Each structure stands twice: as structure tokens, then as C-alpha cells.
Amino acid sequence: MIIDIVMPKMGESITEGTILEWKKEIGEFVEMDEILLEIGTDKVDSEIPSPAAGKIIEIIGKPNDVFDVGAVIARVESVSDQPKSSDKTQEQEKIILDQIKETPSKNEETIEISKLNSNKDENNFFTPAVNKIIKKNNLTKDDLLSIVGTGKNNRITKIDVLKFVKLKKNDLATTVNKKLSEPTLEVGSKESLLNEMDHVRKKIAIHMRNSLDTSAHVYVSTEIDMSRIVEYVSEKENDFKAQEGFNLTFTPFIFQGAVKSLSSFPIMNSSIDKDNVITHKNVNIGMAVATDNGLMVPVLRNCEELNFLGLCRKVNSIAKNTRDKKLKPDDLQGSTFSISNFGVFNVTMGTPIINQPNVGIFGIGAIKKRAVVIETNDGDTIGIKSIMVTTLGFDHRLIDGSEGSMFIEDFRKNMENFQLENLF
Amino acid sequence: MNRIKIIDLGFLDYKNSWNYQKELQKKVLIGDCSDSIIFVEHDSVYTFGKNSDKSNLMISKDSKIKIYETERGGEITYHGPGQIVCYPILNLKNFKQSVTWYMRALEEVIIETLKLLNIKATRKDGLTGVWVKDEKIGAQGVRMTKWVTMHGFALNVNTDLRFFNDIIPCGIKDFGVTSIEKIIGKEQDLSLVKEHILISFAKVFNIKGYI
Incomplete structure (x- = not known):
């Protein structure tokens, strides 16, 4: 079965998109949900996953070509005898939209990330000095994950941790949450006006x-x-x-x-x-x-x-x-x-x-x-x-x-x- | 609405923070990390979007400023000290699955932030970004993978605007650039502006709080 790949609708007022790059060539196989191409709309470039698994048999849109939303830009020959949708007459556009909306299932990318994570764990060997700071400041695993390591193999150094602790102390989140929970004046609303005090x-x-x-x-x-x-x-x-x-x-x-x-x-x-x-x-x-x-x-x-x-x-x-x-x-x-x-x-x-x-x-x-x-x-x-x-x-x-x-x-x-x- | 994580990288070079966002985007994509906002201040750097016109950069080859070609949307821009760069890594499925909505929302965050500083900023029809009179103060460029965003916006706070002389920011020739410092006439406290951004962000994205 041949599936049409169409230019997806990326927003309510968006009527067209520019093809930036194909990640696959004609004849290559693509997994469902694997990134197939990149498109540009407004000032946003988006990676678009493939709505189906199969062999790419036709690429209609070339890089920098502009297509209307819903226009066919490529065709994939499904390898599966059982297409995802039982209704073969369903609009192709809907398929691609559904795919975008779905949370990604297991795919290559996920595996890649888990690899990355395990790498990170290996890097999470901390020197005694770093461990001491972590313990002293009650840093959580989440905290440690958000520290950018600047040492060898991205290892977190003493300086990295100290820098993080210093930032955490004047934690933006705490200040802002406090401000958010305070009763705020609706700025510029009909009921109130915001004016800066004059010098005097x-x-x-x-x-x-x-x-x-x-x-x-x-x-x-x-x-x-x-x-x-x-x-x-x-x-x-x-x-x-x-x-x-x-x-x-x-x-x-x-x-x-x-x-x-x-x-x-x-x-x-x-x-x-x-x-x-x-x-x-x-x-x-x-x-x-x-x-x-x-x-x-x-x-x-x-x-x-x-x-x-x-x-x-x-x-x-x-x-x-x-x-x-x-x-x-x-x-x-x-x-x-x-x-x-x-x-x-x-x-x-x-x-x-x-x-x-x-x-x-x-x-x-x-x-x-x-x-x-x-x-x-x-x-x-x-x-x-x-x-x-x-x-x-x-x-x-x-x-x-x-x-x-x-x-x-x-x-x-x-x-x-x-x-x-x-x-x- | 979920709480959003704030990550303030402080002063970090473009390359490292780029890698950092990419890794975080992957984590958010698989649900390994909550939606986040990254704040960072870069060394002087020029960055291209994927479909940028390279002729918009007019500096000599021996310039010491690094140039990066990135995967975000949009044209060339400058990042550097005194500029708040904000990279929201959000799964738009938690908000609204619309590129247009997201870009207008980012503009709204900048406009609201400036309003808290008593600066009246506006949009320009057909031109993404935020403007004070005819000068651009906030620039945007975003990349999305399966509705998870990366890159974001840059707001000129105390930016040395001379660096924009060598480029045509975002490919728009007819308008200049400005900064909060230039408008108010006084250097601004970056952390205060960040607070304003977060307060505005909470308002626009209907967020209850931060972690």
C-alpha cells in the first residue's frame, strides 16, 4: 500500500511550509515515527516524523520548496500488510497529524537517549571533594542532572558544583514563585494602571x-x-x-x-x-x-x-x-x-x-x-x-x-x- | 498545568549550552524531565538559522567572533554579554500544538516583561519578534522535534549593540536594534529582568509555579 506524506499543519493560521531537508533518500526504509524531514514555518524549524514505516518511493518536494498544508510531498510504500489505520480511505493529512500528536513509541531515538543516559551515569562518578559538597548542600539527583560538567568527558567538577550551589542559593524559582503567589495587580487592565514613580x-x-x-x-x-x-x-x-x-x-x-x-x-x-x-x-x-x-x-x-x-x-x-x-x-x-x-x-x-x-x-x-x-x-x-x-x-x-x-x-x-x- | 523547571546556566559559551539544550530536549521528549526554561548569557557569537541568507553577515574573515550554523528557524543574529537568552524546552502537547501560537506566546512574554519595566513594546505585522517603536529588542528562533521545542528568544538588556552593525539581524534591513539599557538609559540588573520574564511566562503560559 502506498501512503502519501503531506505537508503537516503546524498552527492554526499556517497555510504553507518550506521543506528544509530530507533525512532519507528515495529507496531508503523509514521506521514509523522516525524523523523523515525538516520543515520551516514562521521562525520555527520542525523535525517531522514519518507517519508510517516503509520504503520511500517518491520525494516530490525539494529543499526550499514551499508547499501548501495538506499537499503531498512524498510517498512511502508500506511494508506492512496491515496499515495502522483500518480505514484505508481515511484522509492522509489526518494520519500525519495523528502521528505528530502521539507520544513517540519505542524507536531508534529512544534507544539512543537511553544510551546517552547510561553514559551520563558513568560520568556521575564524583570525586570526594564534589561528593562532600553534594552531601553538604543536600543536592538531589535532579539537581546533579542539571549541572553541566566542564571537566574531562563532561565530568562534573568541584567548580561546577560550587557554581550550581551559588546559583541555587539565590534561586530564581523561589523568588519568582513567591512573587507569583503574592496578589498581583493586573497590569494595564481597566481597573489599574502601572506608572513608574517619578524621581522625587x-x-x-x-x-x-x-x-x-x-x-x-x-x-x-x-x-x-x-x-x-x-x-x-x-x-x-x-x-x-x-x-x-x-x-x-x-x-x-x-x-x-x-x-x-x-x-x-x-x-x-x-x-x-x-x-x-x-x-x-x-x-x-x-x-x-x-x-x-x-x-x-x-x-x-x-x-x-x-x-x-x-x-x-x-x-x-x-x-x-x-x-x-x-x-x-x-x-x-x-x-x-x-x-x-x-x-x-x-x-x-x-x-x-x-x-x-x-x-x-x-x-x-x-x-x-x-x-x-x-x-x-x-x-x-x-x-x-x-x-x-x-x-x-x-x-x-x-x-x-x-x-x-x-x-x-x-x-x-x-x-x-x-x-x-x-x-x- | 505542570510546574516548569528553571535552569540558569549563568554565563556559558554557545557550543556548550547548545549541547545542553539538545540533551535536555531529548529528555523532555521521552518524558524523562519536566518542561524547562533555560537561561543563559553567551560570549559574543553570531548564529545562523538553517535557511539563513549568509550574505546578511558582513564581518571580515579575521573577526575573532565565532559563527555557528544552528538548526533553529530564523535568520542570523548576535548573542553576547548583557543579553538574556532564554531557551524554553517545552512539550507543546502540554500547552497548544501550534507553531503560530507558540511564537506569538513568546512575543507576548517579551512584551509583558517589558511592560513590567514600563516599556511599551509591540509586534510588527509579518515580522516575528518584539519591537520598541521601529527597533527590534527581542529576537526569536525555534526548533521543534515532535512538538518539543528548543532554542527560543534573546532579549537585549545591556547588550553592546555595536555588534549588530555587522549583521542584518533576522534579515530585516529596514529596522535597527535596541536594548532595555538604551531605552531606559541605565544598565539593568539581569536577574531582575529574568524574574520579570518568569512572571510574564507564568502569565502567558498559565503556569502555576516553578521548580
Whole structure:
């Protein structure tokens, strides 16, 4: 019986294939499943096994000839009286496809491989040094099979094993499996978007993480009665604006109160350098400013030298320069204490992260009217007061709870007894 | 889906890793080894596919770079330091018995990998491979024996692209080549890119994990 060998279909949209090489010539015998020819499609070259055993009687396609899928490229005369398929009229194309789909049965190639394997076993004689490493690292047979021997006869050398162990230690599989098991964002799906952080964001991320890894953060909070200052500001804000050209805010009051407390508690105005404490002579306050690009902390230098109006002007100009992106690199360095006023966003209280290498930071909440108990000589009464919750974050490596508490209490007193006469 | 074995050969010359893949392909073919992915970085080498046009290599005869004629599909290409070469040895019967599907899937792996690095890469109609704008970043060439694959793809990470000046990669004259380093402007950590490849591979081939 004569069997047609046809160009196999290698993929759904593939309609043709190129004959690259015949492994057999006319007149030669071919076993079933033995590689008969090689074809090229797309960028894939494939070895095609013979769908039947027999003698090759005709080769139609020459190397580099292109044939449509299903076209006859050779003919084999079956030696068996019993063809594989009982249905002789079955489409030839189907036969070849079935053959490709079937797992290869025993054939020459299998024997060849088993030979190869036994060779490999012979090579698996390991020197005592290699054996020691194998034992020490609990390498499995599978592991050993995947090591490429570079020694004589492909024998695995000590260097090969050590190289493998090193690779195994930072095993890609472990890392990737871990990542795969983590909940992942569907990248580019409708629900989420993947965007790389910009330079500033990356810096902030590193800076924040670094601070939490460095300082022993603790927090104390207190309520500060800002009623006097609130009244003062509403009374004076128009005159101030007319005179200075910008708004009178609460920030310079807070700065002035903090500068006074920092002068009384120099340890809050210091830095830790390994086992040493650096106490700073000047009070340089970092002011957290929200910008379009993220958080910036420009520094108001030598605050202790400024009077109230000087502080107002400096706060205003630095905030403006920050938002206008006109800061110089120096403006962001050398802070000795920081203040984050998230109260401007109407937040009641928060716990800011210390701005390294500082040891303290104020988190200023929004000034909100509260009903509070007022103690008088005539007894207690309830009144409406403008209350500002202030939080002090400090580094417990250097500052104990008592010092932190005394510091924030001093600040409260400064604010509640703020000297409001002749400020400007 | 079966788990896939990762074999990272590190830095290994072309000849040795070629032999290694051939042996592994045989093992996978008889079911002696699970489907695997080989990662390797080669010395500088030019390789031809079986039906490559030799005129696409324009280097002088005294060039020290080795040239290999391989049995994979595709035209000439360059391999060298800084390039991740990935040889999946897969029995496509475990996935899908289609050459077209496999080649598009490999492209998808490269595209997804680059997406994880914020690089937008695409296919070009009729041209196998992965492109960033008009420059090729990932090249593919595959050989199959009874649906078991060998060879695979190469992704230019920190590749010295000057080596491509002497060839017409994949026989495509009109377009240049590029690398992740060239696009991002910074040398990349190869092991991180390999992780990205494996994550993308798992996604595209629907693999649950690796061994």
C-alpha cells in the first residue's frame, strides 16, 4: 500500500511550509515515527516524523520548496500488510497529524537517549571533594542532572558544583514563585494602571523608609488653646495683608513658639551621629510643604535670629519658592527640627515621620472650635475655644518620654501665652 | 498545568549550552524531565538559522567572533554579554500544538516583561519578534522535534549593540536594534529582568509555579 506524506499543519493560521531537508533518500526504509524531514514555518524549524514505516518511493518536494498544508510531498510504500489505520480511505493529512500528536513509541531515538543516559551515569562518578559538597548542600539527583560538567568527558567538577550551589542559593524559582503567589495587580487592565514613580517620589519613598528604619519613633500629643492667636489673626489680617502683601497665617506663630521651646530644650535641636550627639547652635526648621510633585521640606535657617515679622516673610517666601520650584539644593538641607502642618487639610491629628537626621518633628492639626471646660476661681464653666491638637514625634534613642512631654508642654505654654503686642 | 523547571546556566559559551539544550530536549521528549526554561548569557557569537541568507553577515574573515550554523528557524543574529537568552524546552502537547501560537506566546512574554519595566513594546505585522517603536529588542528562533521545542528568544538588556552593525539581524534591513539599557538609559540588573520574564511566562503560559 502506498501512503502519501503531506505537508503537516503546524498552527492554526499556517497555510504553507518550506521543506528544509530530507533525512532519507528515495529507496531508503523509514521506521514509523522516525524523523523523515525538516520543515520551516514562521521562525520555527520542525523535525517531522514519518507517519508510517516503509520504503520511500517518491520525494516530490525539494529543499526550499514551499508547499501548501495538506499537499503531498512524498510517498512511502508500506511494508506492512496491515496499515495502522483500518480505514484505508481515511484522509492522509489526518494520519500525519495523528502521528505528530502521539507520544513517540519505542524507536531508534529512544534507544539512543537511553544510551546517552547510561553514559551520563558513568560520568556521575564524583570525586570526594564534589561528593562532600553534594552531601553538604543536600543536592538531589535532579539537581546533579542539571549541572553541566566542564571537566574531562563532561565530568562534573568541584567548580561546577560550587557554581550550581551559588546559583541555587539565590534561586530564581523561589523568588519568582513567591512573587507569583503574592496578589498581583493586573497590569494595564481597566481597573489599574502601572506608572513608574517619578524621581522625587522615589526619593521620598527611600527617605521615609530610611527614617523608620533609623529612629525609634514615639509620639506624645497635646491640645493647645489657640483662641487668643485666632482672634489676633482675624483682627489683624487685613492690615497685615495691606502692609506685607501676603496673608497672615498661623504658621509663623507656631514657628516662633517652637523656636522658643527648642532654645530651652537644646537636645530636641540635635542629631545622632553613631554614638555621638550633635547639638546644633542654630535653629533651622524644616517646613513640610505639599507640592504638585510631592512632599518637600525646605529649611528656614537661623530662625532664632528672626523676629516675628522676619519669620512671617521667610515662611511666605520659602513656601512660595517651593511651590514655584525655585528652591536651591541648599534650601533643602541642614534642618535641625521639622514641622508638618497637615492642619491646613483640616486633619485633627497625625503622626509624622521624623525628617532625618533630626530627632523631633511637630505634627500640627487643624484649629477647630471645641466646647471645653474652663476652670475659674468661681468654679468650672463650659466655653468655646479654638483648639489645635499638636503631636510631637521624637527619637526615643536619644529622648525619653519625660523630656518629650516637657518639651511639648513648654510649646503649649508658649502658644497659649503668646506675646501678641507689637508683633509688627 | 505542570510546574516548569528553571535552569540558569549563568554565563556559558554557545557550543556548550547548545549541547545542553539538545540533551535536555531529548529528555523532555521521552518524558524523562519536566518542561524547562533555560537561561543563559553567551560570549559574543553570531548564529545562523538553517535557511539563513549568509550574505546578511558582513564581518571580515579575521573577526575573532565565532559563527555557528544552528538548526533553529530564523535568520542570523548576535548573542553576547548583557543579553538574556532564554531557551524554553517545552512539550507543546502540554500547552497548544501550534507553531503560530507558540511564537506569538513568546512575543507576548517579551512584551509583558517589558511592560513590567514600563516599556511599551509591540509586534510588527509579518515580522516575528518584539519591537520598541521601529527597533527590534527581542529576537526569536525555534526548533521543534515532535512538538518539543528548543532554542527560543534573546532579549537585549545591556547588550553592546555595536555588534549588530555587522549583521542584518533576522534579515530585516529596514529596522535597527535596541536594548532595555538604551531605552531606559541605565544598565539593568539581569536577574531582575529574568524574574520579570518568569512572571510574564507564568502569565502567558498559565503556569502555576516553578521548580
